[in-house]
Amino acid sequence: MDNYSVKKLSKLAGVSVRTLHLYDKMGLLKPSVRTEARYRLYGEKELLRLQQILFYRELDFPLKEIGAILDDPAFDIVQALEGHKKALLARRERINTLVGTIEKTLVTLKNNTMLQVEDLYEGISPEKVQAWRTEAMAKWGKETVLEAEENLRSFSKEEMDGLKTELNDNITARLTALMHTDPKGPEVQELIARRYQIILRLTGGQIKMEKLEYFRKLGELYVEDNRYTPVNGMPSMELALFIKEATDHYVSEQKK
Amino acid sequence: MDNYSVKKLSKLAGVSVRTLHLYDKMGLLKPSVRTEARYRLYGEKELLRLQQILFYRELDFPLKEIGAILDDPAFDIVQALEGHKKALLARRERINTLVGTIEKTLVTLKNNTMLQVEDLYEGISPEKVQAWRTEAMAKWGKETVLEAEENLRSFSKEEMDGLKTELNDNITARLTALMHTDPKGPEVQELIARRYQIILRLTGGQIKMEKLEYFRKLGELYVEDNRYTPVNGMPSMELALFIKEATDHYVSEQKK
DNA sequence: CTTGACCCTTACCTTACGTGATACCCTATT
DNA sequence: AATAGGGTATCACGTAAGGTAAGGGTCAAG
Numbered sequence: 001m002d003n004y005s006v007k008k009l010s011k012l013a014g015v016s017v018r019t020l021h022l023y024d025k026m027g028l029l030k031p032s033v034r035t036e037a038r039y040r041l042y043g044e045k046e047l048l049r050l051q052q053i054l055f056y057r058e059l060d061f062p063l064k065e066i067g068a069i070l071d072d073p074a075f076d077i078v079q080a081l082e083g084h085k086k087a088l089l090a091r092r093e094r095i096n097t098l099v100g101t102i103e104k105t106l107v108t109l110k111n112n113t114m115l116q117v118e119d120l121y122e123g124i125s126p127e128k129v130q131a132w133r134t135e136a137m138a139k140w141g142k143e144t145v146l147e148a149e150e151n152l153r154s155f156s157k158e159e160m161d162g163l164k165t166e167l168n169d170n171i172t173a174r175l176t177a178l179m180h181t182d183p184k185g186p187e188v189q190e191l192i193a194r195r196y197q198i199i200l201r202l203t204g205g206q207i208k209m210e211k212l213e214y215f216r217k218l219g220e221l222y223v224e225d226n227r228y229t230p231v232n233g234m235p236s237m238e239l240a241l242f243i244k245e246a247t248d249h250y251v252s253e254q255k256k
Numbered sequence: 257m258d259n260y261s262v263k264k265l266s267k268l269a270g271v272s273v274r275t276l277h278l279y280d281k282m283g284l285l286k287p288s289v290r291t292e293a294r295y296r297l298y299g300e301k302e303l304l305r306l307q308q309i310l311f312y313r314e315l316d317f318p319l320k321e322i323g324a325i326l327d328d329p330a331f332d333i334v335q336a337l338e339g340h341k342k343a344l345l346a347r348r349e350r351i352n353t354l355v356g357t358i359e360k361t362l363v364t365l366k367n368n369t370m371l372q373v374e375d376l377y378e379g380i381s382p383e384k385v386q387a388w389r390t391e392a393m394a395k396w397g398k399e400t401v402l403e404a405e406e407n408l409r410s411f412s413k414e415e416m417d418g419l420k421t422e423l424n425d426n427i428t429a430r431l432t433a434l435m436h437t438d439p440k441g442p443e444v445q446e447l448i449a450r451r452y453q454i455i456l457r458l459t460g461g462q463i464k465m466e467k468l469e470y471f472r473k474l475g476e477l478y479v480e481d482n483r484y485t486p487v488n489g490m491p492s493m494e495l496a497l498f499i500k501e502a503t504d505h506y507v508s509e510q511k512k
Numbered sequence: 513c514t515t516g517a518c519c520c521t522t523a524c525c526t527t528a529c530g531t532g533a534t535a536c537c538c539t540a541t542t
Numbered sequence: 543a544a545t546a547g548g549g550t551a552t553c554a555c556g557t558a559a560g561g562t563a564a565g566g567g568t569c570a571a572g
Contacts, residue, residue, distance in 0.1 A: 007549065017550085018529060037537055038551060059354055063528070078362060085358045092351045095344050098315050102341045106334060263518070273519090274560060293568055295519060319559070 002033045004042040013050050028067045029053060059084060258289045260298040269306050284323050285309060315340060 006017045023029040024040065029050055031040035042050075049070065056066040061084065069080060262273045279285040280296065285306055287296035298306075305326065312322045317340065325336060 005549075016529080018531085021551090022529065035537095039537080040550085057528095059358060081358050081362055085355055085362075088351050088355050088358070092348055092355075095348045095351070099341055099344050099348075102315060102337050102344070106337055106341075261518080272560080274562085277521090278560060291568095293519075294521090295568080313559095 002041040002043045004047065006040050006042075009042050009047065009050070012047065013054060015050075015054070023050075023053070023063075026063065026067075028063055028070075060088070258297040258299045260303065262296050262298075265298050265303065265306070268303065269310060271306075271310070279306075279309070279319075282319065282323075284319055284326075316344070 004012065006020050010017045010020055020029065020040070024031060029042075029046060032043040032046055033041040035041060052070060053063075053066055056069060057063070059081075061069070061080075065080070069077060260268065262276050266273050266276055276285065276296070280287060285298075285302060288299045288302055289297040291297065308326060309319075309322055312325060313319070315337075317325070317336075321336070325333060
């Protein structure tokens, strides 16, 4: 009996000596014996009690409550556990909210990164960009260019990269391949439709089916003219203006 | 400028005065002016900074880190947020584990509650229980009764209550109703089969199809004998022995 | 001039220990 | 028997983010 010194018990249970001192002082776990030199000695009963303490501690119960649970035999453990579970679920909910807030914040921050106009023309040299913007403004009007840029900036970098990748890597590649095998087949139609869907997203247009239908036909024309190629590697801005041109064309068609 | 006293600012931002004192002392939010009487006065800029502090505080950032974020313009906020998100997800995982442990513990505790033999005979007066157990032991043997009780105790109260409720409220009621309209119909067969399935669970038997098939036939006999009624309101133990009788009957049938 | 509202600083309390500092105890080896 | 080593004791400070209280100064209105 009373075999365990503080160190032995602490090793056995995986706690620090300091913890045992603390539990002793606060009355949570008293040694069964104190030697005349005031050494603490614990027995099997204390080891068992320590295990129980650690169980509830693992569940994040405060030590005071653990004492209450263990010392009061009338304590309603089930109720305590259920209450504690409720608290934990609330904490989990709060964490979910926090994670949501962080994610939203991250999106906003990444959007803000896009607010640099330069980001719209990544990979293009600044002189070229400047020349190209000037030319585009002369061609379509300053407002048009600014508007298109404004729209593109509302994207997160991630989303835009995803769309551009799909456009360049997947769609155009398959389109090019199919042009040699089945240029009039249904898959070509699908790809062209998808391409315009993406372009519409990038240019801020709502996807309206009539427009989509129109662009599908327009796409066929483009394909016949072999004009689908410029989409490959197009910078974002060029895409925006490319589709604006088509939209204007569409609008003037409707007016007739 | 510098319109806000500690109290005004604290009300405006929803924090305590003590918090403002603390933030001042730790250099997180210094008042823009101190009057000659050492009163703290804050301006709009400080209000704004406080808002930012509170934003990060809401996300459970430690105040020291908030200071670093706000004071170092080169601080990588995105990385900080992503790291923090990871930490939050880890905490959520831990909470999930804890909740799981609690739920398991609750099941165990409820099982232990069932360990009281009295719980097997809820609603029956103790004298009746004693008399009935004695009689049952004489009829089927002491071991049989103890075995049946042992088996029933491994159930959680919840599950057993669920099964008994289904048995008493749903099955027997519908069975009784159907006996007057379509006593040989397929639904009656289904209900009888389900009834024996439940009884088998309660008596610890694995549900083997051959047995089930046998009991279905046996059930028909019972129905014809109008003996299905005793199931209604039967205490758990009686159910266990009721089915034991049938099982023994089945075994002796097989041996022939 | 007083009163009540506001403000200041100092300091102790909270949780569950970690980390010393200082001093005592025990056992084995020299 | 002295000493070295490891074990042990108590005391006390530090942690994060304030709450709470004590004791005293300031300001504007009546």
